[in-house]
Amino acid sequence: MPRRVRRMQGKLIQKSKERSQKKYYVIAKSNDNKESWDVDTFSSLDEAISYVDNNTTPTISYYVHTDSNRVLYYK
Secondary structure, X not given: OOOOOOOOOOOOOOOOOOOOOOOEEEEEEXXXXXXXXXXXXXXXXXXXXXXXXXXXXXXXXXXXXXXXXXXXXXX
């Protein structure tokens, strides 16, 4: 009995139709690189940036990133 071979027709992998909201994470790190911690999670980039701008400390660096771990803002 011959075996059926199924061929792909060039369909692309699509993302799901549900659009989950992006979350922006603020991480703090001491300048001597000994400590790091999560500060907060925000629903918009503007909120996260304003939080970092208003809470600056000379011995701490703040990073804003998304789920992809790409740094979007640094101070």
